[in-house]
Amino acid sequence: xxxxxxxxxxxxxxxxxxxxxxxxxxxxxxxxxxxxxxxxxxxxxxxxxxxxxxxxxxxxxxxxxxxxxxxxxxxxxxxxxxxxxxxxxxxxxxxxxxxxxxxxxxxxxxxxxxxxxxxxxxxxxxxxxxxxxxxxxxxxxxxxxxxxxxxxxxxxxxxxxxxxxxxxxxxxxxxxxxxxxxxxxxxxxxxxxxxxxxxxxxxxxxxxxxxxxxxxxxxxxxxxxxxxxxxxxxxxxxxxxxxxxxxxxxxxxxxxxxxxxxxxxxxxxxxxxxxxxxxxxxxxxxxxxxxxxxxxxxxxxxxxxxxxxxxxxxxxxxxx
Amino acid sequence: xxxxxxxxxxxxxxxxxxxxxxxxxxxxxxxxxxxxxxxxxxxxxxxxxxxxxxxxxxxxxxxxxxxxxxxxxxxxxxxxxxxxxxxxxxxxxxxxxxxxxxxxxxxxxxxxxxxxxxxxxxxxxxxxxxxxxxxxxxxxxxxxxxxxxxxxxxxxxxxxxxxxxxxxxxxxxxxxxxxxxxxxxxxxxxxxxxxxxxxxxxxxxxxxxxxxxxxxxxxxxxxxxxxxxxxxxxxxxxxxxxxxxxxxxxxxxxxxxxxxxxxxxxxxxxxxxxxxxxxxxxxxxxxxxxxxxxxxxxxxxxxxxxxxxxxxxxxxxxxx
DNA sequence: TGCTACGATTGTAGCGCTACAAATCACATG
DNA sequence: CATGTGATTTGTAGCGCTACAATCGTAGCA
Numbered sequence: 001x002x003x004x005x006x007x008x009x010x011x012x013x014x015x016x017x018x019x020x021x022x023x024x025x026x027x028x029x030x031x032x033x034x035x036x037x038x039x040x041x042x043x044x045x046x047x048x049x050x051x052x053x054x055x056x057x058x059x060x061x062x063x064x065x066x067x068x069x070x071x072x073x074x075x076x077x078x079x080x081x082x083x084x085x086x087x088x089x090x091x092x093x094x095x096x097x098x099x100x101x102x103x104x105x106x107x108x109x110x111x112x113x114x115x116x117x118x119x120x121x122x123x124x125x126x127x128x129x130x131x132x133x134x135x136x137x138x139x140x141x142x143x144x145x146x147x148x149x150x151x152x153x154x155x156x157x158x159x160x161x162x163x164x165x166x167x168x169x170x171x172x173x174x175x176x177x178x179x180x181x182x183x184x185x186x187x188x189x190x191x192x193x194x195x196x197x198x199x200x201x202x203x204x205x206x207x208x209x210x211x212x213x214x215x216x217x218x219x220x221x222x223x224x225x226x227x228x229x230x231x232x233x234x235x236x237x238x239x240x241x242x243x244x245x246x247x248x249x250x251x252x253x254x255x256x257x258x259x260x261x262x263x264x265x266x267x268x269x270x271x272x273x274x275x276x277x278x279x280x281x282x283x284x285x286x287x288x289x290x291x292x293x294x295x296x297x298x299x300x301x302x303x304x305x306x307x308x309x310x311x312x313x314x315x316x317x318x319x320x
Numbered sequence: 321x322x323x324x325x326x327x328x329x330x331x332x333x334x335x336x337x338x339x340x341x342x343x344x345x346x347x348x349x350x351x352x353x354x355x356x357x358x359x360x361x362x363x364x365x366x367x368x369x370x371x372x373x374x375x376x377x378x379x380x381x382x383x384x385x386x387x388x389x390x391x392x393x394x395x396x397x398x399x400x401x402x403x404x405x406x407x408x409x410x411x412x413x414x415x416x417x418x419x420x421x422x423x424x425x426x427x428x429x430x431x432x433x434x435x436x437x438x439x440x441x442x443x444x445x446x447x448x449x450x451x452x453x454x455x456x457x458x459x460x461x462x463x464x465x466x467x468x469x470x471x472x473x474x475x476x477x478x479x480x481x482x483x484x485x486x487x488x489x490x491x492x493x494x495x496x497x498x499x500x501x502x503x504x505x506x507x508x509x510x511x512x513x514x515x516x517x518x519x520x521x522x523x524x525x526x527x528x529x530x531x532x533x534x535x536x537x538x539x540x541x542x543x544x545x546x547x548x549x550x551x552x553x554x555x556x557x558x559x560x561x562x563x564x565x566x567x568x569x570x571x572x573x574x575x576x577x578x579x580x581x582x583x584x585x586x587x588x589x590x591x592x593x594x595x596x597x598x599x600x601x602x603x604x605x606x607x608x609x610x611x612x613x614x615x616x617x618x619x620x621x622x623x624x625x626x627x628x629x630x631x632x633x634x635x636x637x638x639x640x
Numbered sequence: 641t642g643c644t645a646c647g648a649t650t651g652t653a654g655c656g657c658t659a660c661a662a663a664t665c666a667c668a669t670g
Numbered sequence: 671c672a673t674g675t676g677a678t679t680t681g682t683a684g685c686g687c688t689a690c691a692a693t694c695g696t697a698g699c700a
Contacts, residue, residue, distance in 0.1 A: 001656065011680050016658060026678065038445070041452025046429035047367035048656035051685045058426065066386045066395060075386060075413060088426045091411040093395060106378065106408045109366035110430070125358075132361025217596030247596060254598055273593075276537030276567060278574055321686065331650045336688060346648065368686035371655045 001044070008036040019044050020053075050111055057087045059299060060107035061116040062094050067216075070241070070269050070288070071118075074140065077292020078116060085300055087113060097123040108133050114299030116140060117147060119186050136302060138295045141186045149298040149305055151291055153312035155186070158284045159193035161314045162238060162266055165282075167201045169320070171236035171264055174198070175207040175227040179214060179240050187240060190268075194238065207231055214240055220247020221254075235263060236320065242267035242274040242283055249277060249319065264320035279318035287311050321364070328356040339364050340373075370431055377407045379619060380427035381436040382414050387536075390561070390589050390608070391438075394460065397612020398436060405620055407433060417443040428453050434619030436460060437467060439506050456622060458615045461506045469618040469625055471611055473632035475506070478604045479513035481634045482558060482586055485602070487521045489640070491556035491584055494518065495527040495547040499534060499560050507560060510588075514558065527551055534560055540567020541574075555583060556640065562587035562594040565601055569639065584640035599638035607631050 005012040010033060017024045018033045025033070036042075050056045059082050063071050075091065082089045092107065094100035101123035107115055108129070115135055119142040127147050130137050137148030144150065166174055176194050179187040191208065198205035209226055211219065220239065224247075227234050239245035245267030252259050259265050259279050267274050267283040274281030290310040298308055325332040330353060337344045338353045345353070356362075370376045379402050383391050395411065402409045412427065414420035421443035427435055428449070435455055439462040447467050450457045457468030464470065486494055496514050499507040511528065518525040529546055531539065540559065544567075547554050559565035565587030572579050579585050579599050587594050587603040594601030610630040618628055 012656090013658080013680055014678090016656095017679085020658075024678075029678085041449050043425055043428040043449070043453065045371070045431060045656055046426070047370045047431060048685090049429075049658070050367045051365070051371055051687085052656075052658040054658090054685070058430075066392050072386050079413065088423070089412070090426075091413065092409070093399065093411065103408070105363055106366070106410075108363040109369075110378075111365060111367060129361050129363075133363065216592050221596070250596060250598060272536050272538075276541070276570060278570060332686090333650055333688080334648085336686095337649085340688075344648075349648085365686055368655090369688070371657085372686075372688040374655070374688095 001042070004033065004037050004040060004042050007040070008033045016044075020049075056111060056113050058110070058112050059087050059089050059114045059116065059296065060110065060112035061089055061091045062100055062103045062107070062118065063091055064093075064100075064118050064120055065095055066093060070271065073288035074292045077289035078296055079292075080289070081293040081296035085296070087296075087300070089116075097121050097126075101126055101129075104129065108135060111135070114138070114296075115148075116295050116299065117142075119143070119146065119150075119152065122147065136299045136304075138298045140291050140295050142307075143189065144307065146305075146307065149295075149303055149308065151295045151298055151308045151310065153286055153291070153310045155189040156193040158286075158312045158314070159190040159238075160197050162268075162282075162284060163194050163197040165314060165316070166236045166238070166264055166266065166320060167197065167203065169236075169264065172203060173207060173231055173233055173235050174203070175209060175231070175234055175237040176205070177214065177223055177238065177240050177244065178208055178210045180210050180212055190238075190240075207234070214244050217243060217247035217250060220244040220249070221251035224248040224251045236266070237263065238266050238268075240268055242269050242271040242281055245281055245283070245319070246273050246277055249279070249281075259319050266320040270315055274315075274317070277319075282317045282320035283315045285313040285315045287313070321362070324353065324357050324360060324362050327360070328353045336364075340369075376431060376433050378430070378432050379407050379409045379434045379436065379616065380430065380432035381409055381411045382420055382423045382427070382438065383411055384413075384420075384438050384440055385415055386413060390591065393608035394612045397609035398616055399612075400609070401613040401616035405616070407616075407620070409436075417441050417446075421446055421449075424449065428455060431455075434458070434616070435468075436615050436619065437462075439463070439466065439470075439472065442467065456619045456624075458618045460611050460615050462627075463509065464627065466625075466627065469615075469623055469628065471615045471618055471628045471630065473606055473611070473630045475509040476513040478606075478632045478634070479510040480517050482588075482602075482604060483514050483517040485634060485636070486556045486558070486584055486586065486640060487517065487523065489556075489584065492523060493527060493551055493553055493555045494523070495529060495551070495554055495557040496525070497534065497543055497558065497560050497564065498528055498530045500530050500532055510558075510560075527554070534564050537563060537567035537570060540564040540569070541571035544568040544571045556586070557583065558586050558588075560588055562589050562591035562601055562603055565603070565639070566593050566597055569597060569599070569601075579639050586640045590635055594635075594637070597639075602637045602640035603635045605633040605635045607633070 005015045018030045079089050092103040094103045115137045117139045139146035141152040142150030178191045195205045267281040270283050270285035294308050321332050325335045338350045399409050412423040414423045435457045437459045459466035461472040462470030498511045515525045565585050587601040590603050590605035614628050
């Protein structure tokens with residue numbers, strides 16, 4: 001910074017102002033300083049700035065994975081909302097609660113302006129760490145009991161709507177795929193809602209298959225086969241994601257089962273593949289970008305702990 | 321840090337050492353300090369540490385998108401290699417050269433220990449900015465002329481291998497999908513290699529369709545239709561990615577064209593979907609995790625500018 | 641006991657920047 | 671020409687931490 005100041009014939013403070021508060025500096029001066037800075041390849045040391053000012057314009061996000069596209073829209077929403085407020089988003093991928101804890105420590109070490117978590121199983125000490133950090137936190141796809149501010153749609157209501165739709169279609173032997181362990185709350189609220197609707201319709205809710213994790217098309221095929229072994233007259237399945245549903249449909253094609261004629265297949269998440277598949281997938285559209293938007297708003301507008309509900313939609317297409 | 325030191329009855333310097341050089345402090349002392357730190361929720365301020373020490377243990381990566389899974393393995397490789405060296409990876413998504421430039425500035429401002437870029441079109445000033453920054457840079461999927469150290473497989477060789485395979489199968493009217501703009505070098509080296517092999521086999525290389533961008537299944541369908549309009553006797557197409565190839569196969573199914581009987585369809589990238597599809601996709605497997613691994617090695621072992629070649633494989637499956 | 645050697649611990653100075661207040665400047669007015 | 675006003679610029683101090691050198695403690699040995 002000294003260098004830039006010297007070459008531009010101004011004080012270091014003016015250089016600093018050029019970057020942080022452009023309005024405070026005369027147009028002519030600023031342009032000159034910025035040109036010298038560009039010439040020298042000077043980029044302000046954010047660490048020093050943060051240390052001196054006590055605040056940064058970077059938001060940290062921890063994502064559980066990028067294996068599938070479900071977080072793409074969320075991440076885009078985060079970036080869009082952050083950019084609109086002059087902030088940046090840095091992302092860390094963490095595929096286990098331990099990795100998540102370590103990622104949070106790193107981000108806390110960076111003293112980010114806010115931290116966006118994704119609901120799921122967390123390390124036991126995570127909440128305490130974040131409570132004491134004093135940094136705004138939001139838990140996306142979170143519900144009650146979220147760390148910081150929970151932002152997400154009503155998963156239970158979505159699950160009920162989808163189940164009701166299948167029942168209304170006349171489906172009676174409906175298989176439900178439950179995910180244990182993997183995504184925590186993001187999944188765990190679906191099953192009780194499913195049971196509730198089945199019970200209300202006097203149907204059996206016994207066709208529940210609990211799998212440890214299901215991503216990828218392969219698990220869709222395995223799941224379908226497992227269900228058919230247990231109940232050959234199965235007439236619908238509720239999959240945990242569109243990718244799994246796609247895998248199930250592929251397997252139906254292979255077995256010569258017509259969808260939705262013989263079996264209705266419902267997905268979850270409104271992934272790209274669901275629209276292109278033939279038959280196209282009935283699914284829950286979560287408006288993930290809205291979650292990203294609302295998360296940043298909660299972080300930066302300082303709403304504090306609470307619960308922000310975003311929308312969802314039951315997307316009726318061909319498969320169910 | 322003062323707080324922790326006071327409560328643990330040691331000097332601030334000892335607290336600092338506990339985190340940075342655990343070996344320098346006695347076991348007993350370290351445990352005591354770490355317990356107090358955990359109690360207080362203390363996380364060292366990395367900015368201050370970086371400022372004082374002049375080096376951080378964070379690697380910055382800029383990814384062009386997370387819309388599809390192609391970067392998943394790469395990112396996992398980065399993280400694995402970084403973790404093995406006691407480093408962390410933070411990621412920024414940038415969907416245009418301008419966003420990439422801004423992301424690089426942010427990461428440079430953070431004074432990361434190394435910067436992993438992905439080959440593609442860059443902002444004109446990017447190279448100069450990075451040259452002057454003095455921070456190690458690697459360009460993954462890069463080739464000659466890469467910014468910093470290029471790390472990637474031989475895209476031309478892969479394209480030649482795939483083309484030769486189709487020709488050897490007796491395919492004669494082969495369509496090639498070229499991407500303009502989107503991924504830069506990641507795509508642009510494929511077409512010349514394709515032409516070369518077609519020429520060597522005395523076949524027409526006229527069936528080239530240039531599209532601006534192609535991701536998503538939808539574009540696969542569009543592309544197939546466009547080709548069939550231009551050449552109804554088309555007997556093979558080379559798609560820029562497995563997702564596009566999957567879209568093309570869906571469209572073939574819809575039209576009642578048998579794959580690979582009437583048309584061979586080849587993908588690129590060895591995505592998950594290609595394995596599950598029926599027929600399964602012949603594709604180029606890029607060993608993306610190796611690219612990630614080698615990138616971190618180049619960054620941290622200070623190889624400097626150069627070119628690191630990783631492997632690739634021609635994955636022969638049912639579709640071609 | 642006195643002295644050395646070596647590991648553990650502790651001050652000191654300063655990393656690059658910004659908040660804040662103070663100083664300077666340009667210019668219009670009495 | 672003095673004075674006031676508001677825009678622009680500039681010192682000063684200090685953010686939290688670590689490199690480095692200095693100091694302390696203690697065990698080993700003559």
